[in-house]
Structures are given as C-alpha cells and as structure tokens.
Amino acid sequence: MEKTFSEAMDFRHACKIFDETKKINEQDLNFILEAGRKSPSSFGMEPWKFLVITNEELKAKIRPFCWDQIQITSCSHLIIILAAIEDVKPQIRRAYEKICKKRNASRKT
Numbered sequence: 001m002e003k004t005f006s007e008a009m010d011f012r013h014a015c016k017i018f019d020e021t022k023k024i025n026e027q028d029l030n031f032i033l034e035a036g037r038k039s040p041s042s043f044g045m046e047p048w049k050f051l052v053i054t055n056e057e058l059k060a061k062i063r064p065f066c067w068d069q070i071q072i073t074s075c076s077h078l079i080i081i082l083a084a085i086e087d088v089k090p091q092i093r094r095a096y097e098k099i100c101k102k103r104n105a106s107r108k109t
C-alpha cells in the first residue's frame with residue numbers, strides 16, 4: 001500500500017498537452033467522476049456539482065475565462081466543479097451549533 005501510494009505520487013503529473021484525436025472512454029470518465037463524488041467534504045454536505053463539457057463551441061466560449069489556456073479546448077472532457085459555498089454556510093453553522101450543544105461547548109465564531 002505504502003509503495004503503491006509512493007509510486008502513484010512519483011508518477012502523477014499535470015498533463016498540459018493532450019492528443020486531440022483521442023477521447024476518454026465512458027468507463028474511465030465515470031471512474032474519475034466517482035472519485036470526485038466520493039471525496040470528503042465538511043460535515044459531509046458535498047456542496048458541489050460536476051459539469052462535464054464536451055461541446056466544442058461551449059469549450060471555446062469558456063476558454064477566455066480560464067486565462068485562454070489551450071487545455072480548455074484541447075481536452076477530451078472539460079470538468080467544471082461548481083461549489084455552492086454561500087448556500088451551505090447556514091447549514092454548516094446549524095450543524096456546528098448542534099455539535100457544540102451536544103458537547104456542551106461554547107461557539108467561538
């Protein structure tokens with residue numbers, strides 16, 4: 001396990017140039033999305049959505065908002081993660097207060 005993790009860390013790198021003739025297959029894409037979906041979040045609220053963009057016109061429209069990086073249009077699938085930070089703030093506050101009450105501790109913020 002330790003060796004596998006270490007090997008994975010040595011191998012991992014940020015890929016900048018993609019082969020535009022190839023597309024990620026559905027099985028691999030679902031694996032990637034599942035890994036994201038199962039990622040931990042504060043209080044387990046998972047306040048996110050994953051948008052998978054494959055439409056080339058849409059990718060071209062998005063590119064200027066990402067420092068015009070070529071990867072935005074050359075990638076097989078563009079995954080945008082939307083985080084509903086403001087939406088979950090009240091829920092997190094309520095959950096935090098509930099925990100403080102249960103532990104008989106005072107809220108600091």
Ligand SMILES: Cc1cc2nc3c(=O)[nH]c(=O)nc-3n(C[C@H](O)[C@H](O)[C@H](O)COP(=O)(O)O)c2cc1C
Nearest residue numbers: 009011012013014015016017066067069070071072
């Ligand atoms: C917070 C963060 C933002 C990043 N943003 C971009 C980005 O906009 N475009 C890009 O090509 N790479 C981006 N990267 C990848 C880094 O450029 C890359 O991880 C760094 O060059 C180190 O290379 P390595 O990941 O291959 O070790 C980002 C990495 C992090 C951690």
